[in-house]
Amino acid sequence: MTRPPVVVRTRRELAIALVPVPRRAVVMTMGALHEGHLSLVREARSRADQVVVTIFVNPLQFAPTEDLERYPRDLEGDVALLAGAGADVVFAPTVDEVYRDEPVVRVDAGEVGSRLEGAHRPGHLDGVLTVVLKLLHLVRPQVALFGQKDAQQLMAVRRMVHDLDVPVEVVAVPTVRDPDGLALSSRNAYLDPSERQVALGLSRALRLAEQRARAGAGADEVRLAAAAELARTDRLVVDYVALIDPVLARDVAGDHRGAAVLAVAGRVGSTRLIDNVVLEIEETA
Numbered sequence: 078m079t080r081p082p083v084v085v086r087t088r089r090e091l092a093i094a095l096v097p098v099p100r101r102a103v104v105m106t107m108g109a110l111h112e113g114h115l116s117l118v119r120e121a122r123s124r125a126d127q128v129v130v131t132i133f134v135n136p137l138q139f140a141p142t143e144d145l146e147r148y149p150r151d152l153e154g155d156v157a158l159l160a161g162a163g164a165d166v167v168f169a170p171t172v173d174e175v176y177r178d179e180p181v182v183r184v185d186a187g188e189v190g191s192r193l194e195g196a197h198r199p200g201h202l203d204g205v206l207t208v209v210l211k212l213l214h215l216v217r218p219q220v221a222l223f224g225q226k227d228a229q230q231l232m233a234v235r236r237m238v239h240d241l242d243v244p245v246e247v248v249a250v251p252t253v254r255d256p257d258g259l260a261l262s263s264r265n266a267y268l269d270p271s272e273r274q275v276a277l278g279l280s281r282a283l284r285l286a287e288q289r290a291r292a293g294a295g296a297d298e299v300r301l302a303a304a305a306e307l308a309r310t311d312r313l314v315v316d317y318v319a320l321i322d323p324v325l326a327r328d329v330a331g332d333h334r335g336a337a338v339l340a341v342a343g344r345v346g347s348t349r350l351i352d353n354v355v356l357e358i359e360e361t362a
């Protein structure tokens with residue numbers, strides 16, 4: 078039997094809803110939930126006694142030109158989905174509740190936030206880390222779960238936790254895809270059917286690169302194969318295709334061996350999408 082989660086809107090209500098348990102998990106979201114978020118919540122459920130889901134569209138991580146205003150919002154629908162996935166508490170604060178004053182001190186994602194997403198969305202990962210740290214302080218979880226889909230965000234959060242000694246275990250959860258390969262994202266809602274076909278170029282490029290890596294191709298060949306596939310995709314404007322190390326998001330060299338993340342970003346019409354795959358590079362071919 079599923080029990081609807083308790084929905085709280087203020088820090089005070091949240092503090093009351095946090096029961097003393099050995100292990101509390103948090104899943105942070107911006108709402109417009111889909112199966113990818115629900116897989117994070119189910120994983121959280123299997124690891125913790127209390128599961129808190131935060132729903133907050135964080136203005137600090139959007140540039141003035143980005144989609145803050147039109148970002149999809151559906152609290153009622155989200156809460157209904159979360160009831161089935163095992164969330165105990167939903168914390169859905171207002172902007173004023175989270176940022177009582179304009180934040181003067183912010184978290185700087187440093188090198189891990191300056192490349193790729195950071196280069197295309199300056200300040201984005203600083204905004205993400207600032208709200209993640211605030212939510213960690215408010216929820217006080219033992220474990221926090223993040224999707225592999227936002228690979229660079231995951232790296233930045235891991236590094237913040239490491240560098241600032243934040244007492245929380247960070248768990249990565251695999252990307253969930255539609256049967257056609259498109260990685261689930263709240264922004265997929267912006268795509269019309271023909272744009273969706275274009276967007277499939279991203280996952281196609283990743284699959285191709287994965288096949289090359291499995292066949293023993295080296296780092297350069299793997300990256301170039303993905304880049305060529307993306308270049309072939311009409312109406313896809315590629316922001317980047319990069320093969321990076323999984324810790325600091327630095328480009329890996331052509332002679333790299335071992336784990337690497339192939340990260341891609343592109344725009345279809347006015348919608349910007351990102352995707353990635355974790356590969357093992359063992360050049361043998």
Ligand code: PAF
Pocket residue numbers: 105106107133135138205208209227230
């Ligand atoms: O991945 C997201 O949805 C957001 O970046 C996060 C982690 C909830 C911070 O606002």
